[in-house]
Amino acid sequence: xxxxxxxxxxxxxxxxxxxxxxxxxxxxxxxxxxxxxxxxxxxxxxxxxxxxxxxxxxxxxxxxxxxxxxxxxxxxxxxxxxxxxxxxxxxxxxxxxxxxxxxxxxxxxxxxxxxxxxxxxxxxxxxxxxxxxxxxxxxxxxxxxxxxxxxxxxxxxxxxxxxxxxxxxxxxxxxxxxxxxxxxxxxxxxxxxxxxxxxxxxxxxxxxxxxxxxxxxxxxxxxxxxxxxxxxxxxxxxxxxxxxxxxxxxxxxxxxxxxxxxxxxxxxxxxxxxxxxxxxxxxxxxxxxxxxxxxxxxxxxxxxxxxxxxxxxxxxxxxxxxxxxxxxxxxxxxxxxxxxxxxxxxxxxxxxxxxxxxxxxxxxxxxxxxxxxxxxxxxxxxxxxxxxxxxxxxxxxxxxxxxxxxxxxxxxx
Amino acid sequence: xxxxxxxxxxxxxxxxxxxxxxxxxxxxxxxxxxxxxxxxxxxxxxxxxxxxxxxxxxxxxxxxxxxxxxxxxxxxxxxxxxxxxxxxxxxxxxxxxxxxxxxxxxxxxxxxxxxxxxxxxxxxxxxxxxxxxxxxxxxxxxxxxxxxxxxxxxxxxxxxxxxxxxxxxxxxxxxxxxxxxxxxxxxxxxxxxxxxxxxxxxxxxxxxxxxxxxxxxxxxxxxxxxxxxxxxxxxxxxxxxxxxxxxxxxxxxxxxxxxxxxxxxxxxxxxxxxxxxxxxxxxxxxxxxxx
Numbered sequence: 041x042x043x044x045x046x047x048x049x050x051x052x053x054x055x056x057x058x059x060x061x062x063x064x065x066x067x068x069x070x071x072x073x074x075x076x077x078x079x080x081x082x083x084x085x086x087x088x089x090x091x092x093x094x095x096x097x098x099x100x101x102x103x104x105x106x107x108x109x110x111x112x113x114x115x116x117x118x119x120x121x122x123x124x125x126x127x128x129x130x131x132x133x134x135x136x137x138x139x140x141x142x143x144x145x146x147x148x149x150x151x152x153x154x155x156x157x158x159x160x161x162x163x164x165x166x167x168x169x170x171x172x173x174x175x176x177x178x179x180x181x182x183x184x185x186x187x188x189x190x191x192x193x194x195x196x197x198x199x200x201x202x203x204x205x206x207x208x209x210x211x212x213x214x215x216x217x218x219x220x221x222x223x224x225x226x227x228x229x230x231x232x233x234x235x236x237x238x239x240x241x242x243x244x245x246x247x248x249x250x251x252x253x254x255x256x257x258x259x260x261x262x263x264x265x266x267x268x269x270x271x272x273x274x275x276x277x278x279x280x281x282x283x284x285x286x287x288x289x290x291x292x293x294x295x296x297x298x299x300x301x302x303x304x305x306x307x308x309x310x311x312x313x314x315x316x317x318x319x320x321x322x323x324x325x326x327x328x329x330x331x332x333x334x335x336x337x338x339x340x341x342x343x344x345x346x347x348x349x350x351x352x353x354x355x356x357x358x359x360x361x362x363x364x365x366x367x368x369x370x371x372x373x374x375x376x377x378x379x380x381x382x383x384x385x386x387x388x389x390x391x392x393x394x395x396x397x398x399x400x401x402x403x404x405x406x407x408x409x410x411x412x413x414x415x416x417x418x419x420x421x422x423x424x425x426x427x428x429x430x431x432x433x434x435x436x437x438x439x440x441x442x443x444x445x446x447x448x449x450x451x452x453x
Numbered sequence: 454x455x456x457x458x459x460x461x462x463x464x465x466x467x468x469x470x471x472x473x474x475x476x477x478x479x480x481x482x483x484x485x486x487x488x489x490x491x492x493x494x495x496x497x498x499x500x501x502x503x504x505x506x507x508x509x510x511x512x513x514x515x516x517x518x519x520x521x522x523x524x525x526x527x528x529x530x531x532x533x534x535x536x537x538x539x540x541x542x543x544x545x546x547x548x549x550x551x552x553x554x555x556x557x558x559x560x561x562x563x564x565x566x567x568x569x570x571x572x573x574x575x576x577x578x579x580x581x582x583x584x585x586x587x588x589x590x591x592x593x594x595x596x597x598x599x600x601x602x603x604x605x606x607x608x609x610x611x612x613x614x615x616x617x618x619x620x621x622x623x624x625x626x627x628x629x630x631x632x633x634x635x636x637x638x639x640x641x642x643x644x645x646x647x648x649x650x651x652x653x654x655x656x657x658x659x660x661x662x663x664x665x666x667x668x669x670x671x672x673x674x675x676x677x678x679x680x681x682x683x684x685x686x687x688x689x690x691x692x693x694x695x696x697x698x699x700x701x702x703x704x705x706x707x708x709x710x711x712x713x714x715x716x717x718x719x720x721x722x723x724x725x726x727x728x729x730x731x732x733x734x735x736x737x738x739x740x741x742x743x744x
Contacts, residue, residue: 113707116495137495137710146496227602228688285580287602287691418709430692433604444514 068097069354071361074118075129076111077104079314080180080344083377084129087370091361098357112137119148119349126352127361130177130345133168133413135421140169140347142416144176150348150355151175157366162383164405165342167251168413177345178362180371181380182402184395185236185339185410186327188313189305190298193220197304201397202331205272212281215304223276224303226294227287230273230428231412231421233307237272239339239408240332241265250414253449260449261442270431270438277432287433295319310395314379328397338401341409344380419448489716499713506717516718518693519701523725526612526697527676533616534672535665538623543653545624546631556628560621567618571685574614575601578686604694607687611695614682619675623668630664631657666737670730677726698722 073088075081081104088100103125105114115138118124128149130140143149152158153175161169165179189201197218202208208222215222225233242249242265252258260266276282283289283297295312297303299319306312313325329336346365348358364370371382381391391399401407412421427441436444489506493499510516541559545552562570577583578600585597600610634657642652680699683689689696689704698718706715 109708112710116710120495137708142494142496148496228690285599285602287599288578288580288607288687289602290688422704422709426690426692429602429690433602433691435604435692435694 069357070099070101071126071352071354071358072101072103073127073129074103074105074115074125076107078107079378080129083374084346086377087365087374088361091364095357109137115143119143124148124349124351126349126354126358128347128349130347131413132165132177132179132341132343132345133409134416134418135410135413136418139413140176140345141171143347144171144174148350149176150350150352150359152178152348152359152362155359155363155366157363160366160383160387162342162386164340164407164409168341168409169345177347178366179342179383180344180346180365181342181375181378181382182340182386183343183380184310184327184398185232185308185341186310186329186398187223187236187305187307187331188298188310188316188325188327190301191324191326193301193304199304201328203336204331204333208331209275209279209281212276212279216280220301221281221283221297221303222305223281224289224294224297224306225276225282225286226289226291227429227432228290229425231425232309233276234269234273234424234428235411236307236330236339237332238266238269238411239337240330240335241268241272243408243411244332244335244337244406247408250411254414254416259442260445261439266442267438270428270441273428274431274438287429299323311379313394325394326397327395329401336401336406338398338407339410340398340402340407341413342383343410343413344378415449417449420445423448485716486720488713489720491713493712495710495712502713506714507721509714510717510721515693515696515701519696519698519718522608522693522695523677523679523697523699525608526615526679527673527729529612530615530619530676530679531669531672533612534620534623535668537616537620538625538668539627539661541620541624542627542631543657546628556624559624562618563621563625565618567681568685570618571614571682574610574617575686578610601687602691604691607691607694611679611682611686614686615676615679619672623672626664626668627661630661634660662737662741666734666741669737670733673733674726674730677722677729698725 071088073084075084081102085102085104088102092098092100105111115128115130128138128143130138130143130149133139134141140149151174153170153173155178157178158175161175162179162182169175169177169179187202194201197215197220199211199214199222200207202211212222242263245265246252246258246263249258249263253260277286283303289297294306294308295316296319298306298316301320301323306316307330310327313327317323317325329338346362348355348362352358365374368382368384371384374380375382375385381395385391386402389399389403391402412424415421423441423444427436427444430436431438431441488499490501490503491499492502492505545556545559549555579585580597580599580602584600588594588596598606600606638656639652642656647655678699679697680703683695683697683700684703687695689700699722702715702718702722705711705718
């Protein structure tokens with residue numbers, strides 16, 4: 041934390057110096073920014089304050105709302121009530137209520153494609169930020185998803201990081217023999233596990249699978265990779281890879297299993313590792329790819345984004361702020377607080393030690409986005425979530441679940 | 454005799470209050486009802502879709518499961534909490550030592566937050582929790598379960614929490630009813646040789662009819678609206694095993710942004726509560742009148 045604050049201090053100071061050298065917009069503008077009450081909100085607050093300090097007459101009010109569904113609901117309520125904020129923290133693609141694609145397609149977000157920073161826009165994020173030629177957000181950080189593992193615990197158990205799925209199942213057996221679980225899971229929200237497996241089994245072969253699904257060229261039920269994905273998930277449950285009672289576990293239970301060293305790993309976003317470390321700072325956590333042999337790929341997505349409301353009364357100032365945030369110093373300052381990786385560091389190939397195992401894949405461009413951010417209906421992820429647990433508890437078969445996901449995709453509003 | 458103007462005055466004076474009540478109580482309800490006939494997603498303009506949302510509520514898997522679970526929970530919750538509440542009331546209406554302290558103890562869960570209570574029970578039902586530990590402690594390892602993650606036991610676990618928390622409320626209603634029964638009536642029956650069971654069946658139970666009306670009607674409404682316990686214990690899972698109408702309204706509306714569909718769900722729940730509670734009240738009141 042001290043390190044982060046130090047980095048932020050230097051970065052913000054650098055940003056201030058840089059900004060003071062630029063011509064001021066010289067106008068009175070009071071902007072409102074909405075963000076989740078988390079490290080992301082704190083980072084945006086600090087950067088907004090720094091920008092305001094460097095621009096006479098510009099003031100920011102940062103409103104923070106609890107993360108999760110509550111945040112998306114607050115954003116929608118403000119927009120619908122005619123009091124949309126000027127700047128909105130959004131998510132890439134379609135995966136949540138605050139996702140930028142549905143907001144942009146409904147005409148609530150301004151097109152940012154005219155900004156100079158767009159020249160450095162990351163290719164892998166194109167599909168979840170652009171609607172035709174319209175760009176609806178500034179990517180703030182790269183979030184890696186993979187196998188978060190406790191390196192000291194693996195060493196203690198005598199288990200090497202798995203390279204293939206068979207290695208993974210052997211590790212499950214080895215951990216179980218020593219009274220531990222190799223991986224923690226939440227039965228209520230298993231989608232990260234399933235989607236991470238699918239990244240290798242579906243998206244390495246067909247990177248544009250989501251686009252094909254949108255065009256009706258493929259379905260979940262008819263794609264062998266999706267069947268194989270759920271088979272692997274079921275095998276993980278059957279072979280005791282997860283902690284006992286994972287079917288009823290919530291996300292906090294999962295954190296506790298990792299923090300309490302009952303489980304050596306978990307499949308999820310790198311931010312989950314941060315949450316676990318807050319519970320037990322003595323752990324040594326790293327993140328690696330899902331072990332899929334020659335189909336191994338890095339799963340990373342630019343989920344955190346900042347968008348500008350189409351109705352902003354200070355559009356020029358809001359766009360200038362977005363351009364300022366896109367500069368390397370501000371990107372690094374933001375990620376210094378949130379623990380993410382800035383897009384500029386991805387471009388330069390500079391990665392934190394925690395994601396060293398993923399770095400070669402990022403550098404080689406072997407990267408897949410989180411699948412559900414390209415699914416236009418939230419219900420599809422819900423069908424996946426429920427279905428994965430239903431398969432394990434015997435309530436449904438794999439074909440049932442895949443059919444339910446296809447049905448959710450086509451469900452009428 | 455009042456003049457015609459004076460006779461009309463009370464009604465006209467009430468008009469502002471009636472208008473305010475209609476505006477604040479029912480205008481939002483009617484407006485919300487309108488969205489049930491639209492495809493509003495919170496982002497775009499709502500389009501009128503007729504009865505599509507209601508058709509989906511009546512045919513979708515999530516709705517069927519939610520309706521089935523809601524009715525299951527309501528029936529068993531009303532039955533069990535009334536049976537336990539009546540038993541406790543009978544026990545604590547006598548001359549039992551420490552009965553006042555016991556009344557407070559049994560009623561205390563009623564005033565607690567259902568969410569807080571459910572989180573405590575989540576720990577109790579946990580796979581490493583006291584229930585499984587107790588079973589293992591007496592050699593019943595094979596009886597241990599993932600209580601909240603097993604589709605066969607999860608809904609029963611929700612029911613246990615509801616009954617545990619609100620049986621004390623039924624106890625309070627029945628205690629009030631029991632204290633309204635004149636001692637002379639019971640003493641006369643006892644002198645006439647009526648057994649305890651006969652006194653209960655022929656005198657106490659009939660005279661508890663007004664208490665039973667409240668003690669059945671309120672839990673029925675609570676049961677049909679079951680939300681907190683499910684969200685805290687299982688979040689509706691595994692699969693749809695513990696979804697209720699209220700949790701589906703929340704998820705469809707605030708999770709998926711399907712305001713139209715969520716409003717249709719809410720209207721169905723409202724209609725269900727109105728119909729069930731009205732029928733129940735009519736039947737129970739008729740019973741009271743007969744006695």
